[in-house]
Amino acid sequence: MNRPTDPHTLTQAATPVGTTEGYMPGFGNDFETEALPGALPQGMNSPQKCNYGLYGEQLSGTAFTAERPERTWCYRIRPSVKHSHRYNRIDLPYWKSAPHVVEDVTSLGQYRWDPVPHTEDKLTWLTGMRTMTTAGDVNTQVGMASHIYLVTESMRDDYFFSADSELLVVPQEGRLRFATELGIIDLEPKEIAIIPRGLVYRVEVLDGPARGFVCENYGQKFELPGRGPIGANCMANPRDFKSPVAAFEDREVPSTVTVKWCGQFHTTKIGHSPLDVVAWHGNYAPVKYDLRTYCPVGAILFDHPDPSIFTVLTAPSGVPGTANIDFVLFRERWMVMEDTFRPPWYHKNIMSELMGNIYGQYDAKPQGFVPGGMSLHNMMLPHGPDKEAFEKASNANLGPDKLDRTMSFMFETRFPQHLTEFAGKEAPMQDDYIDCWESLEKKFDGTPGKK
Numbered sequence: 001m002n003r004p005t006d007p008h009t010l011t012q013a014a015t016p017v018g019t020t021e022g023y024m025p026g027f028g029n030d031f032e033t034e035a036l037p038g039a040l041p042q043g044m045n046s047p048q049k050c051n052y053g054l055y056g057e058q059l060s061g062t063a064f065t066a067e068r069p070e071r072t073w074c075y076r077i078r079p080s081v082k083h084s085h086r087y088n089r090i091d092l093p094y095w096k097s098a099p100h101v102v103e104d105v106t107s108l109g110q111y112r113w114d115p116v117p118h119t120e121d122k123l124t125w126l127t128g129m130r131t132m133t134t135a136g137d138v139n140t141q142v143g144m145a146s147h148i149y150l151v152t153e154s155m156r157d158d159y160f161f162s163a164d165s166e167l168l169v170v171p172q173e174g175r176l177r178f179a180t181e182l183g184i185i186d187l188e189p190k191e192i193a194i195i196p197r198g199l200v201y202r203v204e205v206l207d208g209p210a211r212g213f214v215c216e217n218y219g220q221k222f223e224l225p226g227r228g229p230i231g232a233n234c235m236a237n238p239r240d241f242k243s244p245v246a247a248f249e250d251r252e253v254p255s256t257v258t259v260k261w262c263g264q265f266h267t268t269k270i271g272h273s274p275l276d277v278v279a280w281h282g283n284y285a286p287v288k289y290d291l292r293t294y295c296p297v298g299a300i301l302f303d304h305p306d307p308s309i310f311t312v313l314t315a316p317s318g319v320p321g322t323a324n325i326d327f328v329l330f331r332e333r334w335m336v337m338e339d340t341f342r343p344p345w346y347h348k349n350i351m352s353e354l355m356g357n358i359y360g361q362y363d364a365k366p367q368g369f370v371p372g373g374m375s376l377h378n379m380m381l382p383h384g385p386d387k388e389a390f391e392k393a394s395n396a397n398l399g400p401d402k403l404d405r406t407m408s409f410m411f412e413t414r415f416p417q418h419l420t421e422f423a424g425k426e427a428p429m430q431d432d433y434i435d436c437w438e439s440l441e442k443k444f445d446g447t448p449g450k451k
């Protein structure tokens with residue numbers, strides 16, 4: 001084999017692809033980035049003195065001894081101990097954590113909600129978070145919560161981090177900026193972002209009002225699902241995930257940091273912005289992903305595959321094949337199956353399924369499940385197409401058919417989901433949702449061959 005011995009025969013990219021817009025491509029890569037030249041130590045993590053007088057600090061997202069540790073080295077103006085002082089407990093009454101069972105709210109049932117409307121209230125990322133369901137236990141780091149956010153106001157000298165969870169953010173309306181310790185993520189509908197546990201950030205409104213969904217993951221981090229026989233391509237491709245390049249501010253103003261810790265909220269006062277990381281390297285970082293790059297794979301002859309075939313991200317539970325959370329996407333796709341009832345089939349599931357509509361119409365529920373709306377089919381509760389969808393799909397001429405203008409998702413967890421008081425009493429629940437199956441009729445009369 002001939003090897004080039006002269007390096008000048010190799011062509012090298014002048015600028016790494018993807019860095020020009022402020023993001024670096026790849027899922028879980030070991031990135032390195034610096035906002036000032038030479039700020040990042042090379043060949044070691046802890047030099048005796050860091051360049052620019054920066055402090056070196058590690059952010060550990062997994063145990064040191066994890067099989068594949070996820071951690072990031074930060075080189076910052078002040079160490080994080082200077083971004084923390086005495087804590088004072090505060091209450092964010094709409095942001096709940098598991099275990100949270102409300103006495104007079106029944107979680108057993110099939111539920112659907114219209115979009116939670118905006119109000120005149122000025123709401124930030126923190127005050128505008130509305131918990132819909134909780135599952136598992138935040139103290140033992142299992143389970144999740146689902147939230148709706150309604151945000152009209154930017155956080156200014158206010159910052160936040162959750163020690164409890166990573167947040168999977170699914171915008172439905174408006175544009176938000178997540179200014180984090182590790183860089184800036186701008187987010188709009190049809191994109192998602194993951195904000196890691198422990199990362200400090202503030203949220204600014206770029207285009208409001210903003211509404212969307214959040215999956216708060218108490219457990220192991222989201223990862224890409226194993227594709228198995230699908231092979232190395234399609235579904236969510238790693239290169240379509242983008243982490244921000246380093247960005248920092250050196251701002252000395254009275255500031256507040258709010259911390260979510262074991263389901264409780266506390267604030268601490270400091271005299272400067274904590275977004276002071278000048279350079280970093282590592283594999284524990286915020287990331288965004290454009291759902292329009294998700295390449296769906298499906299049935300090309302007959303039958304309707306399990307929805308797991310549309311898994312974008314999965315958060316393991318420790319039991320192989322049984323996720324703490326799966327994030328599943330139902331987007332535009334062709335339906336070509338022959339002699340097949342094409343919509344999702346009727347079923348009961350040990351997993352509990354919380355769905356949200358980002359835009360368009362969902363094929364199993366042509367009416368009532370609208371953009372911004374949610375539905376919950378809890379553990380072992382039957383569900384499936386309504387009468388209209390059943391009749392249409394049972395009698396359609398089955399040519400190639402494109403499901404167009406549709407994007408819904410599911411947060412599916414192995415744990416039952418409990419409704420909050422807000423979900424049961426304040427949010428616009430559709431009281432008649434259960435009636436969508438009422439008109440399904442008995443067709444059986446014992447006649448063989450009848451269809």
Ligand SMILES: [Fe+2]
Nearest residue numbers: 349353377383
């Ligand atoms: Fe289902």
